[in-house]
Amino acid sequence: MKDNQPILEVDRIIHEPARLLIVTILYTAEKADFLFLLNETGLTRGNLSTHLTKLEAAGYVNIEKSFRGKIPQTLCSLTPSGQEAFEKYRKQINQFLKRT
Amino acid sequence: MKDNQPILEVDRIIHEPARLLIVTILYTAEKADFLFLLNETGLTRGNLSTHLTKLEAAGYVNIEKSFRGKIPQTLCSLTPSGQEAFEKYRKQINQFLKRT
DNA sequence: CAAACCGGTTTGTAATACAAACTTGTTTAT
């Protein structure tokens, strides 16, 4: 058992492609609303919703609900913990893939 | 819906950390038996077995059973298709992570 | 005022990853 298990411990919250995409967008965008993310990711509303909920539950994403006129709006942003987690994930994956 | 969905289509067979580790080892090792992989990955025998079966079912890994003396031996190697899939995966992930 | 639309959330289901139990045979003690 060598020192190559780090990859076995990658953060599954972020490793999931749909969420990796969401987090990557939020990492650069600072803030994004539901419809923007919907458009950028191409996910269905249902799946975007559940992935955001999971990211929120992990403490990685902050979700604020408001209204723009009469229309509800959901604003999402990465928390500091989410940024950290993303950076760590990226480092882990890059390092691992460099081995070959 | 921009051109950033490729990440949503990564090969799930390879994306799974345990299998990514197995495939990475096989990519450089050419051939490896069950016990070697067991040792290198730190997986349990049960999980190593099922992941190998899944990789075999995907056509990514070739499994040959033989005996060394009276003891059974399972030799694993990447198929050409498995090598391709791994290279493609690596390219996809690297490219995606470069965006930030 | 009914039907379609918006911006989401909830639910149903099939696929999974892992742990634990099992299997088939071999070696070691007693």
Added chain:
DNA sequence: ATAAACAAGTTTGTATTACAAACCGGTTTG
């Protein structure tokens, strides 16, 4: 001899999932 431990895997049981589809409360349109 034969029971107990060991070796090399495989199978099974379970809890978690990711996705699709249905739903929902409000708003606009015909």
